[in-house]
Amino acid sequence: MALHRRALLLIALAAVTLAATLGVLLTTGSGGGPASADAAATKTVRINIKDMAFSKTKITITVGTKVKWTNRDDMKHNATTSQKGGPKGKLLATGKSYTWTATRTGTFKYHCTPHPWMKGTIVVKKRAS
Template identity: 40%
Template sequence: MKKIVAALVVIVIAVIAWLAFGGSNGSNNGTANSSGSGQNRQPAATNSVTIQNFSFNPADIKIKKGIKVTWTNRDSTGHTVTENDGQNGPASQILGNGQSYSFTFNQDGTYHYHCTIHTEMTGTVTVAD
C-alpha cells in the first residue's frame, strides 16, 4: 500500500512539474493552444501584456472595469493591438521595439484583439466588475 501512495506522489509531482513547464512555454505557440480541446487558456489577472516572439503574453487577461492595460512591444518587428469587433476597444498605431500602448476599459465585456500586421497574433481582455 505504501508503494502505491509513493507512486501517486511521484505522479502528482510530475504532473505539477509538467504544468509549470508547459505554462511558461505554451505562450510560444498561441495558435496550437486555442484549438486544443483540453487546454483552455486561463486568463491571467494582470494589466500588463508583453508582445514578444510574435505573441501577446499573456494572451488572455482579465481585469476589472476602469483598469488601464498596457502593451509593450519587445520584438524588433512592429506590431499593433487592434480590437476585432468594433466594440471601441484598443486600437494602437504600429508599435516599434520598446514602445507601449495603453487602453482603459470602461465597459464590461470580452474584447478580442489581434495584430493587423500578423493576424495570427491574437489575445483577449475580459472586463468584469
C-alpha cells in the same frame, strides 16, 4: 516617546511597501496564461509583445483597469480590435508601448494587424461594489 513613534511609523511604512510589492509581483506575472481579476488591484496589466506573440493571451479585468502592451520584438506590432470600446493600438516600434483603459464591460478579442494570427482576449467585468 518620539523615538518610539518614529520606529513604529518606519515599521508600518516597511510593511505597507512590502505588501504592495508582493501584490504587484503576484498579480502581474509575465507568463502566457490567463491573469485573474485580482490583477485589477494594480490598475495596470502589462502585456509584452515578443517572439511574434502576446505574453498573455487571455486576461480578466474590471472596468477602469489599464492594459499596457509593450513591443519587445524587433518588428512593429499592435493590439487592436474593431469592437466598440476595445483597444485600438497603432503600430509600435521596438520598445514603444500602448495603453488602453477598459471603460465598459464585455469580451474584447484583439489581434496584431500585420500578424493576424497573434490574438488575445480581454474579459472586462463590473467593479465590485
